[in-house]
Amino acid sequence: MPNIVQNMLSLIGLSSPIILCVFLDRYLRNDLKAKVTESVYGSIDTPLSDRISLLYESLHRALGRSYTSRIIRLSIISLISILFIYSIQYFLNYKEFTYNISKLEKSIYNNPIFSILVLLSFMAVDVISFAQTLTFMRLTVHCKNVFEVIFLGFADIAISLIIVIVLMPIFIFITHKISTKPRETTYYLSMTSGTQRQDISIYDVIRMTAPWAFKKDQDSEQAFNEDREKYNLGDWYYTNPSISATDSTNTPDLEVAAAGLDYHLGKTLYLTKNINSSDTEANFLKKIMTTHENIERVDIVSSESDVFGNQVILFKIYGRATYSKLNLLYDYTSIMNDINYLGNDLGKFTKLSNKLYSENDLTYMALFNGLENRIGKTMYFACNETNVVEGDHSFLISEDNKECTNGVAMSKNMLEGLASISSYKFSDGAQIPILPTSLSSIFLTAFLYICSLSWIALPYIRRIIHTYAEDGEILVTRHVFTITFSTLIIITSPLIFVYNYYF
Numbered sequence: 159m160p161n162i163v164q165n166m167l168s169l170i171g172l173s174s175p176i177i178l179c180v181f182l183d184r185y186l187r188n189d190l191k192a193k194v195t196e197s198v199y200g201s202i203d204t205p206l207s208d209r210i211s212l213l214y215e216s217l218h219r220a221l222g223r224s225y226t227s228r229i230i231r232l233s234i235i236s237l238i239s240i241l242f243i244y245s246i247q248y249f250l251n252y253k254e255f256t257y258n259i260s261k262l263e264k265s266i267y268n269n270p271i272f273s274i275l276v277l278l279s280f281m282a283v284d285v286i287s288f289a290q291t292l293t294f295m296r297l298t299v300h301c302k303n304v305f306e307v308i309f310l311g312f313a314d315i316a317i318s319l320i321i322v323i324v325l326m327p328i329f330i331f332i333t334h335k336i337s338t339k340p341r342e343t344t345y346y347l348s349m350t351s352g353t354q355r356q357d358i359s360i361y362d363v364i365r366m367t368a369p370w371a372f373k374k375d376q377d378s379e380q381a382f383n384e385d386r387e388k389y390n391l392g393d394w395y396y397t398n399p400s401i402s403a404t405d406s407t408n409t410p411d412l413e414v415a416a417a418g419l420d421y422h423l424g425k426t427l428y429l430t431k432n433i434n435s436s437d438t439e440a441n442f443l444k445k446i447m448t449t450h451e452n453i454e455r456v457d458i459v460s461s462e463s464d465v466f467g468n469q470v471i472l473f474k475i476y477g478r479a480t481y482s483k484l485n486l487l488y489d490y491t492s493i494m495n496d497i498n499y500l501g502n503d504l505g506k507f508t509k510l511s512n513k514l515y516s517e518n519d520l521t522y523m524a525l526f527n528g529l530e531n532r533i534g535k536t537m538y539f540a541c542n543e544t545n546v547v548e549g550d551h552s553f554l555i556s557e558d559n560k561e562c563t564n565g566v567a568m569s570k571n572m573l574e575g576l577a578s579i580s581s582y583k584f585s586d587g588a589q590i591p592i593l594p595t596s597l598s599s600i601f602l603t604a605f606l607y608i609c610s611l612s613w614i615a616l617p618y619i620r621r622i623i624h625t626y627a628e629d630g631e632i633l634v635t636r637h638v639f640t641i642t643f644s645t646l647i648i649i650t651s652p653l654i655f656v657y658n659y660y661f
Contacts, residue, residue: 179639188635195638198613199620206614210307211299213613217292229285236284239598239605240277247510247594258512261589269588272337272517276588279329280595286325287318287599291606304614311607318603319500322596327493330590331484334520338482343580344406344474346459348415349399349426349443351469394429394567399469401426401576405584406474412460415472421584426572431541432564436463440471442540442566449538449546450577453477477580483524492523497592506593513593518582525578538573541565612646619645 183191200209221228248255266273294314301307402419404410410419428446433439440461447456455476463469497515499507506513539547541562547553553567619641624630634641 175643176640179643182639183637186639191638192635195620195635198638198642199616199634202617202621204617206301206303207299209614209617210295210301210610213610214292214295214299217295232285232288233281235288235602236281236598239284239602240280240595243510243594243598243601251510254509254511258514258589258591261514262591265588269337269517269583272333272588275333275337276330276590279326279333280598282329283322283325283596284599284602287321288602290314290317290321291603295606295610298610304611307607307610307614311604311610314607315600315603318600322599323494323498323500326497326592326596327490328486330493330497330515330520331486331490334482334484334517334524338479338521338581340481341479343477343479345477345579345582345584346404346406346410346415346419347473347475347576347579348402348410348419349469349471349473350402350416350418351397351399351463393431395431396427397430398425398427399471400424403579403582403584409459409474410472412462412470412472415460416468416470421582423579426575427569428572429567431562431566433566434564436461436469436471438564439469439566440473443471443568444473445540445546446538446566446568446573447473447475447576450573452480452577452580475580477577479581482520484520485524489523493520496523497590499593499596503593507597510594510597512591515590515592517588517590521581521583522578525574525581536570537567538570539565539567608646608650611649612642615645615649616642 197212200212221231244255291314294310294317298307298310301310400418401423402415403421403423404419428443430439430442433442437458440458444456444458447453453475457474457476459472459474461469461471496519497513499513503513505511535550537549537551537553539549539553539562541547542565620634623634623641627633
């Protein structure tokens with residue numbers, strides 16, 4: 159978005175209240191402004207509870223009596239609040255705004271359904287938070303002094319924070335479930351052993367990590383070697399290659415694949431036995447990968463290994479993304495921990511910075527939270543020229559293993575990980591703007607209580623103007639909206655000063 163458009167939108171967002179007040183003062187009829195003055199400013203002799211009760215009733219009428227009208231009007235207020243929060247961020251934290259706004263625009267363009275549902279989720283949380291604030295406003299009717307109102311305001315803001323953190327994961331969960339649909343996908347996957355390939359046998363793993371008892375007069379090395387044949391594990395080697403992927407827009411060459419494709423996905427793990435070439439290993443991996451229901455076809459683009467053991471295998475994989483596998487029982491706590499901004503992200507909260515949560519994070523979480531409990535210890539073995547065999551770790555020490563002269567073994571966990579890339583959105587994964595968007599509900603609550611304090615102060619402002627200004631009552635009537643808004647700014651200014659001073 160061009161800077162000039164951003165500047166105009168932000169200025170409109172921040173200046174709209176005062177422009178509206180001046181407009182009303184200038185063009186509204188004097189008799190109507192007189193009625194507003196009488197009803198809004200009231201008298202200092204009016205009890206505090208009656209004054210707040212009048213404000214609550216006015217707010218109640220403004221929101222409408224029917225359930226539908228309230229939802230609609232609260233949703234509009236929420237949307238205005240979100241726009242206002244981003245206008246404030248633009249001026250107070252321009253760097254964060256400009257850095258992340260392009261990501262949000264791209265998300266809306268590439269993932270309209272997901273992005274719209276996310277926006278509706280934030281608005282739904284705002285509506286719930288605002289409804290809770292109305293309940294607190296009902297309690298303020300029983301307050302005897304201003305300090306009780308301030309205490310209720312802070313308590314209400316704290317509960318609004320909790321509502322966002324507790325309810326937002328549920329709406330994110332629902333959004334991901336609704337918007338994620340199966341789709342055909344094609345991508346490139348690179349496996350590289352790195353500059354120093356360090357394969358290690360199962361025999362050596364046991365030797366380094368497991369305690370081994372032997373007679374005092376017998377050499378431990380000899381004792382272990384004598385039992386090595388019994389386990390028949392010496393020919394299986396762990397391989398731990400780095401993996402990376404990219405979309406199918408451009409075909410990468412082997413040199414690019416060796417350096418790593420666009421998206422680094424960490425490492426994977428499988429076992430090899432008597433593999434003498436990268437082509438052989440690639441073919442065994444291809445056989446295992448195509449057993450997964452989400453991988454329809456695997457093409458070996460290229461494979462190469464050198465005399466130093468460096469190896470690169472490049473696959474082109476034709477797969478199918480799945481429905482969202484988020485499970486509320488497994489994943490709710492993880493989502494809550496990820497979006498919580500009151501921990502390590504408290505600084506972002508106070509500085510109106512961005513906290514983005516990726517749609518791909520949800521996909522990854524859905525596939526792996528609780529996965530080990532669901533898949534057990536299943537493994538897949540591609541041996542010699544036979545089909546892939548499904549078994550468990552006991553195959554490595556079984557009699558059938560002796561007939562497997564060369565092959566590759568991979569756990570179901572690892573295969574699930576490779577297959578999950580089919581659901582990954584490479585260039586257009588949507589971003590959820592947790593911050594500052596979620597601050598809109600806190601802003602609504604704080605604004606309402608600032609309005610309440612202003613409402614309590616207005617009779618005193620009217621008395622001061624009437625006492626010390628010439629034609630004070632006429633002055634109040636002519637500029638009722640501007641004076642009211644100025645009172646709001648005066649009460650808010652200490653909070654702005656504290657924010658600027660400390661943050």
